[in-house]
Amino acid sequence: MATKAEKDVYAKLARLGCILCRQQGITDTDTEVEMHHVRRYGGKRNLAPVIPLCAFHHRLGNSSVHALGHKGFEKYWGFSEEDLLNKLDEK
Ligand SMILES: [Zn+2]
Ligand SMILES: [Zn+2]
Secondary structure, eight states, X not given: OOOHHHHHHHHHHHHHOOHHHHHTTOOOTTSOEEEEEOOOTTOXXXXXXXXXXXXXXXIXXXXXXXXXXXXXXXXXXXXXXXXXXXXHHHO
């Protein structure tokens, strides 16, 4: 279950819109976003940082993070989930 602090973070991220769409210059933030947990080695899921992704980039599309997997994602897009996390911090 998400804590109040987590919900605040999620709400803030949701307003940013899909971070992957943003990398492609698409800033139409009407698309509803889903929170993707970035898995770190040895990390527990509930401690994992999250990035906002639209459903297509999260799990529906062939180029989605769940379709490609950790390594495949980086190869396909030219940046990793960690890179996207860093981009969130720039905002
Ligand atoms: Zn997207
Ligand atoms: Zn996910």
